[in-house]
Amino acid sequence: MKRLDRAQMAARVAQDIADGAYVNLGIGLPTLVANHLPADREIVLQSENGILGMGPAPDVDDEDPELINAGKQPVTQLPGSSFFHHGDSFAMIRGGHLDLCVLGAFQVSVTGDLANWHTGKEGAIPAVGGAMDLAVGARRIVVMMELMTGGGECKLVERCTYPLTGLACVSRVYTDLAIFDIDRNGVRVAECVEGLEFEALRRMVGFAALRDGRS
Amino acid sequence: MIDKSVATALQAVADVFDGARVLVGGFGTAGMPDELIDALIEQGARDLTIISNNAGNGEHGLAALLKAGRVAKVVCSFPRQSDSHHFDALYRAGKIELELVPQGTLAARIEAAGAGLGGIYTPTGVGTPLATGKETRRIGDRDYVFELPIHADFALIKAHRADRWGNLVYRKAARNFGPIMATAARCTIAQVTQVVILGELDPEVIVTPGIYVQRVVKIDGAAGAGALGVAA
Numbered sequence: 161m162k163r164l165d166r167a168q169m170a171a172r173v174a175q176d177i178a179d180g181a182y183v184n185l186g187i188g189l190p191t192l193v194a195n196h197l198p199a200d201r202e203i204v205l206q207s208e209n210g211i212l213g214m215g216p217a218p219d220v221d222d223e224d225p226e227l228i229n230a231g232k233q234p235v236t237q238l239p240g241s242s243f244f245h246h247g248d249s250f251a252m253i254r255g256g257h258l259d260l261c262v263l264g265a266f267q268v269s270v271t272g273d274l275a276n277w278h279t280g281k282e283g284a285i286p287a288v289g290g291a292m293d294l295a296v297g298a299r300r301i302v303v304m305m306e307l308m309t310g311g312g313e314c315k316l317v318e319r320c321t322y323p324l325t326g327l328a329c330v331s332r333v334y335t336d337l338a339i340f341d342i343d344r345n346g347v348r349v350a351e352c353v354e355g356l357e358f359e360a361l362r363r364m365v366g367f368a369a370l371r372d373g374r375s
Numbered sequence: 376m377i378d379k380s381v382a383t384a385l386q387a388v389a390d391v392f393d394g395a396r397v398l399v400g401g402f403g404t405a406g407m408p409d410e411l412i413d414a415l416i417e418q419g420a421r422d423l424t425i426i427s428n429n430a431g432n433g434e435h436g437l438a439a440l441l442k443a444g445r446v447a448k449v450v451c452s453f454p455r456q457s458d459s460h461h462f463d464a465l466y467r468a469g470k471i472e473l474e475l476v477p478q479g480t481l482a483a484r485i486e487a488a489g490a491g492l493g494g495i496y497t498p499t500g501v502g503t504p505l506a507t508g509k510e511t512r513r514i515g516d517r518d519y520v521f522e523l524p525i526h527a528d529f530a531l532i533k534a535h536r537a538d539r540w541g542n543l544v545y546r547k548a549a550r551n552f553g554p555i556m557a558t559a560a561r562c563t564i565a566q567v568t569q570v571v572i573l574g575e576l577d578p579e580v581i582v583t584p585g586i587y588v589q590r591v592v593k594i595d596g597a598a599g600a601g602a603l604g605v606a607a
Contacts, residue, residue, distance in 0.1 A: 208478065209551050232405075245551060246479075290477070292499045293478060297499075326502070
């Protein structure tokens with residue numbers, strides 16, 4: 161089967177973002193989506209450290225330590241961009257003004273619960289950042305993650321075993337093997353990579369209730 | 376005449392006392408008031424509670440204050456980073472207390488303090504371990520967690536330009552927590568790159584009105600350049 165690499169996953173997420181959308185990309189894997197936004201769409205990226213209209217990474221010579229994204233990497237500003245303080249930024253996030261947020265995850269449950277801030281393991285230092293605010297605030301939350309852990313466990317689960325970030329907040333999961341839609345009726349497969357049969361995917365995911373939603 | 380200018384960073388932080396609660400601006404290193412923190416290290420106050428988004432990056436600013444052993448507790452949203460080794464070591468050794476707060480809740484609690492509110496109800500964190508033990512309330516069709524305001528004795532922030540009344544403008548994403556922290560401390564100290572004559576900052580673009588700022592220190596590129604004066 162043709163597993164998607166990280167750039168291909170990012171391009172697939174970007175393909176679904178509508179013209180005119182206000183979008184927050186989480187740190188880590190979702191940040192890659194910025195590199196694949198279709199050139200013919202005007203999409204406004206929000207960064208929770210106080211930027212709307214964030215542009216791509218600058219040349220090394222043009223880096224400005226006071227112009228960084230939520231992952232603390234240098235970025236640029238596009239015409240029409242604006243700066244604001246953290247109170248305004250999270251009013252924007254929590255107040256339902258963002259159309260879309262793309263987050264990474266340790267686990268997503270079949271009811272859309274999200275776990276992405278803490279493994280809960282002894283000795284692990286917890287760090288939550290803006291994840292919990294984004295999970296409750298954006299109008300649509302999608303997750304971008306590899307479907308299986310390095311140890312071969314599926315990250316789409318019946319019930320999250322890691323500490324939760326938000327309840328029933330995720331509506332779509334983009335992975336390297338398939339795209340899953342989550343609603344009150346459960347989980348449907350929206351797309352599968354070439355060469356992966358539905359039954360094989362169901363065995364990987366490990367729950368019988370998985371439905372094939374492909375037309 | 377009002378003149379909030381203070382000649383040196385050391386003078387600006389002279390009265391920070393042991394056990395003080397101190398808001399520290401910045402998101403990572405952007406907006407981190409490094410020179411004020413260096414002065415605080417020199418000044419020697421200890422057992423501090425620091426409220427900031429992160430728990431230090433690399434070797435400067437908040438990281439240096441942590442390394443110097445002056446901090447008893449950190450209230451922040453995102454301590455664990457690739458370059459947070461000083462915090463990590465203290466935390467693992469049990470030498471520092473951590474209160475983890477979602478970033479938007481941190482901002483809202485600071486704003487609540489600055490605005491004289493007794494707390495906020497937020498949907499953030501409902502059903503998660505960070506809401507454990509806190510009051511929750513259903514308002515309309517949604518559950519909210521009650522969170523207390525975060526007051527502080529001092530706020531150390533970095534802005535770009537100031538005048539002698541303490542009006543501030545910021546630069547790019549270094550603004551972050553500065554404007555809200557300025558409202559929530561009994562004494563707000565701003566380090567700035569430039570001090571301009573009164574009236575030169577456009578009232579339409581002033582971000583922090585001077586009422587929130589008690590002290591302004593101009594930090595030049597050159598070390599020790601504390602002489603403030605008013606820009607010609």
